[in-house]
Structures are given as structure tokens and as C-alpha cells.
Amino acid sequence: MNVLIIGNGGREHAIAAAIAKSPSVEKIYCMKGNAGIAELAECVDVDYMNIDAVCDWVDAHKDVEYTIVAPDDPLAAGLVDALEARGHRAFGPNKRAARIESSKAFAKALMKKYGIPTAAYEIFDDYEKALAYVRGGKFPVVLKADGLALGKGVLICETLADAEAGLKQIMLDKAFGEAGDKVVVEEFLTGKEFTPGEEVSVLAFTDGKTIVPMIASCDHKRAFDGDKGLNTGGMGTFTPCPFYGPAEAEEVMKKIMLPTVVAMNAEGCPFKGVLYFGLMRTPGGMKVVEYNSRFGDPETQVVLPMLKTDLLEIFQAITDGRLADVKIEWEEGACVCVVLASGGYPQHYEKGKPIEIGKLEEGVFVYHAGTKRENGILKTNGGRVLNVCAKGKTVEDAREKVYRNLSNIHFEGMQYRRDIGIKYVKN
Ligand code: AMP
Ligand code: GLY
Numbered sequence: 088m089n090v091l092i093i094g095n096g097g098r099e100h101a102i103a104a105a106i107a108k109s110p111s112v113e114k115i116y117c118m119k120g121n122a123g124i125a126e127l128a129e130c131v132d133v134d135y136m137n138i139d140a141v142c143d144w145v146d147a148h149k150d151v152e153y154t155i156v157a158p159d160d161p162l163a164a165g166l167v168d169a170l171e172a173r174g175h176r177a178f179g180p181n182k183r184a185a186r187i188e189s190s191k192a193f194a195k196a197l198m199k200k201y202g203i204p205t206a207a208y209e210i211f212d213d214y215e216k217a218l219a220y221v222r223g224g225k226f227p228v229v230l231k232a233d234g235l236a237l238g239k240g241v242l243i244c245e246t247l248a249d250a251e252a253g254l255k256q257i258m259l260d261k262a263f264g265e266a267g268d269k270v271v272v273e274e275f276l277t278g279k280e281f282t283p284g285e286e287v288s289v290l291a292f293t294d295g296k297t298i299v300p301m302i303a304s305c306d307h308k309r310a311f312d313g314d315k316g317l318n319t320g321g322m323g324t325f326t327p328c329p330f331y332g333p334a335e336a337e338e339v340m341k342k343i344m345l346p347t348v349v350a351m352n353a354e355g356c357p358f359k360g361v362l363y364f365g366l367m368r369t370p371g372g373m374k375v376v377e378y379n380s381r382f383g384d385p386e387t388q389v390v391l392p393m394l395k396t397d398l399l400e401i402f403q404a405i406t407d408g409r410l411a412d413v414k415i416e417w418e419e420g421a422c423v424c425v426v427l428a429s430g431g432y433p434q435h436y437e438k439g440k441p442i443e444i445g446k447l448e449e450g451v452f453v454y455h456a457g458t459k460r461e462n463g464i465l466k467t468n469g470g471r472v473l474n475v476c477a478k479g480k481t482v483e484d485a486r487e488k489v490y491r492n493l494s495n496i497h498f499e500g501m502q503y504r505r506d507i508g509i510k511y512v513k514n
Pocket of ligand 1: 238
């Protein structure tokens with residue numbers, strides 16, 4: 088089978104690497120891909136947010152039998168619906184189901200209606216009313232722009248002055264564009280025992296009937312060590328998560344995952360694809376911080392390397408509604424991913440810096456994110472550039488292995504966190 092993957096990042100490189108192992112795959116295309124993906128796939132230079140252009144390309148390439156849509160924005164824009172309408176097979180939720188990520192107001196209302204544990208909240212489309220509400224409330228308070236905002240539409244406000252400024256930024260100045268037409272004002276959740284926060288990402292395969300969680304992982308969203316600096320797309324991940332054991336997994340299956348599948352069906356938008364549960368362990372039990380309608384980035388980079396089962400077979404089973412028939416197996420042990428970013432990320436950074444990757448120890452693997460090849464030279468082409476990963480018996484083993492190899496990778500301005508994987512280790 089020939090397969091098209093939509094996306095450009097480290098997540099898509101990890102998906103391509105997993106798909107390439109499938110005995111049923113002949114050729115992989117990636118739209119648009121990057122320099123690392125280009126080693127596994129033929130990269131296609133079409134803007135994947137141009138839905139008609141993507142569908143026209145797939146129409147014209149009769150050899151492509153299956154399209155995997157990985158990023159949130161084409162899912163929210165209805166790429167899967169459009170491909171299916173033209174008679175093509177595609178992996179990912181349709182537009183109505185993708186609202187679980189593309190509208191925080193939709194997701195919160197769903198959780199409220201179906202009793203799924205999450206932070207208490209109110210939704211406003213009127214600035215004055217939102218302002219009056221935060222003036223009468225507790226602090227910290229969390230403000231969230233309703234729509235997609237590249238992971239930047241969440242503001243944690245310590246004081247009333249911060250909240251006033253935040254509401255102005257989202258609702259009046261439209262810092263996140265239309266995503267800020269509505270705002271969710273949310274209770275600030277705190278962790279149970281560890282600091283700072285106790286968040287875990289659990290991705291799950293679902294065909295709308297059966298839901299099968301993947302192994303849990305932890306992301307590091309802030310730019311700098313010790314969870315300092317601005318929020319980013321994610322600076323590193325590790326699996327397994329030390330506070331997510333069988334008891335938590337059972338609680339989450341019963342109170343969160345199954346009710347979410349039931350709720351989406353009851354709302355007339357069954358979810359087929361990968362559902363991402365961003366969870367926080369609170370004194371009141373596990374709660375949903377956010378849903379995503381797709382694989383996480385960089386969670387995928389530590390989760391998929393541990394998958395023993397054929398990923399394409401799982402995807403096909405989801406598309407055909409027979410996920411219950413597939414046995415999904417995982418390797419024992421740990422995996423760590425450290426993101427190497429351009430200097431200045433997540434704010435201003437330069438592109439086009441030559442990258443040198445020297446000899447790396449066996450078992451260390453690199454997924455590319457923002458990279459391109461120009462006249463044969465590998466160069467930076469984005470904020471997050473490379474994802475350096477390794478497996479180990481424990482998170483400690485894996486992280487040591489990653490870090491001791493970083494001295495063999497260079498580009499001007501390269502920045503990374505030194506503390507990936509030690510977040511929840513109590514000293
Ligand atoms: P989100 O984009 O919704 O995942 O939010 C980004 C980050 O903000 C999360 O990973 C949490 O660290 C934090 N956050 C979001 N909502 C809350 C909340 N209600 N209480 C505490 N922290 C939150
Ligand atoms: N790593 C967080 C996300 O993919 O949204």
C-alpha cells in the first residue's frame with residue numbers, strides 16, 4: 088500500500104518511521120515533510136491547509152490508497168471529510184469530531200453535560216461580562232481562547248490585573264484572532280503531591296466503539312529548565328509516567344475515556360482517530376486539562392518507538408471500525424526525547440543555520456522537526472529543529488544516553504532543556 092502523511096514535524100517523522108516498518112507499506116509520501124522525513128518518504132510541496140489542492144493531488148495520485156492526517160489545523164478545517172467525500176480513505180476525526188480540540192467551549196460543555204471531571208468554568212462572548220466575572224472570582228484564574236491558537240491561547244493569571252490584561256488581549260486586541268471570539272474562564276487546578284504541576288498525556292486509539300490507551304508520557308511545555316520561560320509546543324517528553332499506574336489508568340478509563348467516547352456518539356459526532364487526553368492529578372482525582380484530536384508532539388516521539396504492533400494495521404482497523412480485533416502491544420522500559428530548538432524560540436529566531444550531526448551511539452535516534460536540505464546541506468527551518476531520543480531500561484538510563492550524545496550535534500544558537508525526565512523525580 089502507498090500512504091500519504093500530512094504534516095511537517097517530529098511527530099510526523101515518528102509516524103513515518105513507524106509506518107515504514109509495516110510489511111504492508113510500499114511507498115510513503117509526506118506533505119510537506121522535512122529533511123529527515125525525506126529519507127523515508129517522497130516529500131510533496133503542497134500547502135496542506137489548501138483542502139482542495141490536497142484532494143486534487145490525491146485524486147491525481149491513484150497509487151495513494153490511504154491518507155493519515157496528523158496536525159490539528161487540517162483536521163479542524165475538515166480535510167478528512169473532504170477526502171472521504173471524494174471517495175478516498177483517510178485516518179483522523181472528521182471536522183465535527185475534531186471540535187473536541189478546535190473549540191474549547193465545545194469540549195468544556197461536553198464534559199459538563201456528561202459528568203467528565205475537569206476544572207469548573209464559565210464561557211463568555213461578551214468582554215464586559217467576562218470582566219465582571221473575573222472581578223468577583225478567585226486567583227489564580229485560567230483564561231483560554233476558544234479556538235486553535237498554536238498552544239499559546241492559555242493564560243494563567245495570578246492577579247486581577249493579569250486577568251484584566253489577559254481578557255483585553257484575547258477578546259479586544261484579538262491576539263489569537265478569531266480563536267478569541269469566545270473565552271473560557273477556568274478554575275486553576277493544582278497538583279496532588281509533586282511539583283510543579285502533575286500533568287500526564289495519555290493518547291488513545293479509538294474507532295468510536297473501542298478505546299485503547301497508549302503508554303502514558305509527560306511533556307515539558309515551558310522553554311527553560313525548572314519550567315521557567317514561555318509556553319512552547321513542547322521541549323521534551325518521557326515515558327513511562329511515574330504517577331500514572333494501573334489504578335490511575337483504571338480511574339481514567341472509567342471516568343474519562345469511556346464517557347468521552349459515549350458522549351461524542353451521543354452528540355452525533357463519533358470520534359475515530361487518536362484522542363489525546365491532557366490530564367492533571369489533583370486532590371479530587373484525575374481531571375481533563377485539555378483534549379486534542381490527534382497525536383501529541385513531542386509525545387508521539389517517545390510513544391511510537393515503544394509500539395510493537397504494526398501502526399498501519401491499527402489505523403486501518405480504526406478506519407474500518409474493527410479496533411476491538413487488534414491486539415496492541417508495547418515494549419517494556421522507557422524512552423526520552425529532548426527537543427533541540429533554535430535560539431530565541433518560542434519568540435523570534437532565525438532559520439537557515441547549518442546543522443552538523445556527528446556519530447551517535449547505537450540506539451540514539453533523531454526525528455527531524457524544522458529542518459530542510461539546501462544544496463545537500465542540512466539546515467534549520469523552524470523553532471523546534473531536532474528531537475533526539477533514546478530508549479533505556481529506566482527514564483534515567485534513557486535520559487543519560489540522550490544527553491551524552493548531544494555534544495555531537497551542533498547548530499548556531501541551539502538551545503535545549505537540561506532537565507527533561509527529572510521533572511517528577513523527588514529529591
Ligand atoms: P492547554 O493548552 O489547555 O493544555 O493548557 C496549557 C497548559 O496550561 C497546560 O498544560 C497546564 O499546564 C496549564 N493549564 C491549563 N488549564 C489549567 C487549569 N485549569 N489549571 C491549571 N493549569 C492549567
Ligand atoms: N505536546 C502537546 C501537544 O501536542 O498539544
